[in-house]
Amino acid sequence: MLAALPLSAIPAEDEALRPAIRAFLAEHVPQIPPERRARSWMGFDAGFSRALGGQGWLGLTFPEEYGGAGRGPFARYVLVEELLAAGAPVSAHWIADRQSGPLILRFGTEAQRRFHLPRICRGESFFCIGMSEPDTGSDLASVSTRAVREAGGWRLNGAKIWTTNAHHSHYMIALVRSSGTAQDRHKGLSQFIIDLSLPGVRISPIRDLAGDAHFSEVVFEDVLLPEDALVGEEGAGWAQVNAELAFERSGPERVLSSAVLLDEWIGWLRAGAADAASTALLGRLLGHLAVLRAMSVAVTDRLVRGESPVVEAALVKDLGTEFEQAVPALLEDRLGADPAREPPAALLRALAYTSAMAPSYSLRGGTREILRGMIARGMGLR
Amino acid sequence: MTDDLLARAAAELFARHAAPAAVRAIQEGGPADALWAAVEEAGFADALVPEAAGGAGLALSEALPVLLAAGRAAAPLPLGETMLARAALAGAGLEVPPGPIALAEALPGEVPRGRIAAAGPAAWVLLPRPEGGAWLLPADGATREDSSSYGAVLRWASAGNARALPQADWLAAGAFATLAGMAGALERMLEETVRYAGERRQFGRPIAAFQAVQQQISLMTEDVFAARIAAQLAALPGGSGVAGLDTARVAAAKARIGEAASRAAGIAHAVHGAMGITAEVDLHLWTGLLHRGRLRFGAEGHWNAWLGAEFLRGADAESLAFVRARLAPPPLEETTP
Numbered sequence: 246m247l248a249a250l251p252l253s254a255i256p257a258e259d260e261a262l263r264p265a266i267r268a269f270l271a272e273h274v275p276q277i278p279p280e281r282r283a284r285s286w287m288g289f290d291a292g293f294s295r296a297l298g299g300q301g302w303l304g305l306t307f308p309e310e311y312g313g314a315g316r317g318p319f320a321r322y323v324l325v326e327e328l329l330a331a332g333a334p335v336s337a338h339w340i341a342d343r344q345s346g347p348l349i350l351r352f353g354t355e356a357q358r359r360f361h362l363p364r365i366c367r368g369e370s371f372f373c374i375g376m377s378e379p380d381t382g383s384d385l386a387s388v389s390t391r392a393v394r395e396a397g398g399w400r401l402n403g404a405k406i407w408t409t410n411a412h413h414s415h416y417m418i419a420l421v422r423s424s425g426t427a428q429d430r431h432k433g434l435s436q437f438i439i440d441l442s443l444p445g446v447r448i449s450p451i452r453d454l455a456g457d458a459h460f461s462e463v464v465f466e467d468v469l470l471p472e473d474a475l476v477g478e479e480g481a482g483w484a485q486v487n488a489e490l491a492f493e494r495s496g497p498e499r500v501l502s503s504a505v506l507l508d509e510w511i512g513w514l515r516a517g518a519a520d521a522a523s524t525a526l527l528g529r530l531l532g533h534l535a536v537l538r539a540m541s542v543a544v545t546d547r548l549v550r551g552e553s554p555v556v557e558a559a560l561v562k563d564l565g566t567e568f569e570q571a572v573p574a575l576l577e578d579r580l581g582a583d584p585a586r587e588p589p590a591a592l593l594r595a596l597a598y599t600s601a602m603a604p605s606y607s608l609r610g611g612t613r614e615i616l617r618g619m620i621a622r623g624m625g626l627r
Numbered sequence: 628m629t630d631d632l633l634a635r636a637a638a639e640l641f642a643r644h645a646a647p648a649a650v651r652a653i654q655e656g657g658p659a660d661a662l663w664a665a666v667e668e669a670g671f672a673d674a675l676v677p678e679a680a681g682g683a684g685l686a687l688s689e690a691l692p693v694l695l696a697a698g699r700a701a702a703p704l705p706l707g708e709t710m711l712a713r714a715a716l717a718g719a720g721l722e723v724p725p726g727p728i729a730l731a732e733a734l735p736g737e738v739p740r741g742r743i744a745a746a747g748p749a750a751w752v753l754l755p756r757p758e759g760g761a762w763l764l765p766a767d768g769a770t771r772e773d774s775s776s777y778g779a780v781l782r783w784a785s786a787g788n789a790r791a792l793p794q795a796d797w798l799a800a801g802a803f804a805t806l807a808g809m810a811g812a813l814e815r816m817l818e819e820t821v822r823y824a825g826e827r828r829q830f831g832r833p834i835a836a837f838q839a840v841q842q843q844i845s846l847m848t849e850d851v852f853a854a855r856i857a858a859q860l861a862a863l864p865g866g867s868g869v870a871g872l873d874t875a876r877v878a879a880a881k882a883r884i885g886e887a888a889s890r891a892a893g894i895a896h897a898v899h900g901a902m903g904i905t906a907e908v909d910l911h912l913w914t915g916l917l918h919r920g921r922l923r924f925g926a927e928g929h930w931n932a933w934l935g936a937e938f939l940r941g942a943d944a945e946s947l948a949f950v951r952a953r954l955a956p957p958p959l960e961e962t963t964p
């Protein structure tokens with residue numbers, strides 16, 4: 246049985262970052278129309294990411310010697326909350342800052358750290374994650390992209406798919422098989438940092454249902470990787486990937502994906518559209534948001550203490566994505582409750598985008614069913 | 628006493644004096660004297676009364692473990708209600724009378740009327756007044772009207788010379804006492820459901836081995852964790868209500884826990900199958916507490932509307948800004964180790 250999460254608060258020194266971030270965002274973000282801001286952490290703008298790097302806000306948690314700010318996870322928590330609440334286009338640096346950088350810091354060699362981390366902090370080096378393949382989704386251990394050892398490095402063949410931002414990225418960190426066969430499951434998997442400009446890498450963007458081309462298929466044909474493309478230990482890829490996933494499941498991005506839509510609707514309510522049913526729905530959503538945020542902060546506090554709250558993080562993600570999906574579902578009903586009333590077109594465009602993409606919230610980062618399986622294991626049911 | 632020690636002391640007390648058989652007996656109208664005496668003996672009912680006035684001087688958040696433990700036992704006692712009423716009486720410099728105090732939801736009428744818990748002891752009833760403030764009325768001076776398990780409706784011929792308490796948000800106080808018990812009951816119900824799923828076998832396996840059952844219990848786990856943290860949010864001190872309660876935090880927590888209660892009770896019953904419908908199995912002690920608690924002192928509909936209106940009364944443009952300012956613990960100042 247899991248122990249209850251103790252309530253925690255964000256340290257005042259990290260809260261102190263908030264005003265400067267808000268001021269920066271007030272200057273850079275409001276010009277962007279709501280339906281673009283609704284893209285949340287899928288909105289791409291390399292220039293914006295470089296500007297954030299210029300403020301010293303990329304790699305906040307990386308040590309100063311690698312170009313970071315040496316801050317703790319709560320500093321980044323505050324930053325990410327503000328970015329997402331504003332609907333800032335963060336996707337260019339998102340994966341490098343959240344996942345790839347910390348992975349390199351933790352498992353990489355000194356040379357890999359010195360090479361990659363400062364570039365990530367300056368917003369010059371963007372990363373993508375190569376886990377999924379055409380025949381590998383939830384069953385991640387079944388990856389069949391293969392790296393074979395050769396003199397001076399590795400020869401890579403296979404394909405990755407649904408790779409967010411592959412066509413905008415400089416590097417991919419991929420999970421591939423480096424020994425054995427698919428029957429070996431978790432054994433024989435390794436992670437590689439793949440320079441996407443190498444010969445033999447072919448990237449084909451895939452158009453999504455909202456009309457964006459934010460993810461791609463990436464095919465590797467006899468790509469020759471140098472020796473130092475391997476990150477971490479050969480054969481330890483499975484453990485490394487799981488450490489990586491735990492960190493990406495409980496942050497503000499699992500609660501705030503629909504925040505832009507919610508706040509656009511609030512703006513309309515404030516402009517005179519608030520009736521009793523809308524007011525009650527607003528109260529309900531605020532209550533849910535408050536409880537989820539408290540849970541997310543509590544899990545972050547565990548991470549800060551060096552614990553590994555894998556099951557608790559799965560719990561936050563499943564509950565958080567349910568909330569994020571409920572926002573557009575409930576607002577479709579609300580905004581159509583009185584056919585004689587005309588919601589602003591920009592609000593409806595933000596709703597259309599969010600409603601269309603909401604199903605992805607409970608797919609990316611592990612599907613709802615997989616997360617519930619993890620929770621069941623934590624409860625001793627399996 | 629640290630949280631843990633207090634929680635353990637409360638768990639032991641309720642295990643001894645509020646085992647399921649004792650709870651059933653009280654619910655059926657039997658005396659609660661022994662249970663209440665044990666609670667008084669432990670000092671729980673005076674937990675929020677300042678030390679100078681003879682209490683333990685605990686903050687709400689420190690007393691929460693006791694209320695969770697009472698909820699886990701489904702103890703039919705107005706314990707949270709008495710704690711809050713005594714804190715308010717002591718705070719107003721009024722004498723604290725002996726015996727349990729039930730908080731009432733005020734009802735309309737020519738004479739003082741209100742609804743208290745249907746079961747459990749009450750020597751006194753704290754009844755909010757339409758014009759603000761509250762009366763402390765003797766329970767044995769009341770006439771009982773047509774009632775239900777959701778609450779006993781009591782009427783007094785007049786307030787007489789009842790003690791009068793100053794203005795306070797008593798609905799929020801009652802909601803807090805209720806939601807804390809509900810959060811405890813939810814945890815116990817989850818544990819019992821997990822245990823049952825491991826014991827009951829069908830198709831040659833424990834039903835816990837079926838993915839459909841696992842996924843349902845995972846959902847329930849999420850709601851129970853959400854309810855617990857909601858109760859902790861509501862118990863944060865610093866508000867202007869009774870014993871430092873803040874109505875906005877209580878509103879969010881009562882509504883969220885009400886939702887959790889409805890969904891989780893449904894799953895618990897589904898997992899228990901027909902066995903859960905029997906009087907003999909204890910499951911209904913918790914589901915009953917949850918259903919009653921949902922309705923008492925404002926259900927989701929009431930508190931969601933209140934919270935939405937409160938947001939619109941303010942000037943925040945963003946949901947997150949409101950949540951940070953009104954529905955979160957204050958930032959943690961550097962503490963010296």
Ligand SMILES: Cc1cc2nc3c(=O)[nH]c(=O)nc-3n(C[C@H](O)[C@H](O)[C@H](O)COP(=O)(O)OP(=O)(O)OC[C@H]3O[C@@H](n4cnc5c(N)ncnc54)[C@H](O)[C@@H]3O)c2cc1C
Pocket residue numbers: 373374375376377378381382383384406407408409410460605608609610611612613614615
């Ligand atoms: C917007 C978006 C961005 C993404 N970005 C990336 C990226 O950058 N890099 C990357 O590697 N991947 C990315 N993905 C892929 C994502 O990780 C996968 O979608 C996810 O792992 C699920 O795999 P799948 O889509 O193949 O679904 P499948 O695994 O085929 O699942 C389909 C359905 O079957 C259910 N299912 C599968 N197995 C079980 C089981 N054992 N028990 C019960 N139910 C089961 C699933 O829960 C789901 O409901 C992205 C996906 C989306 C939607």
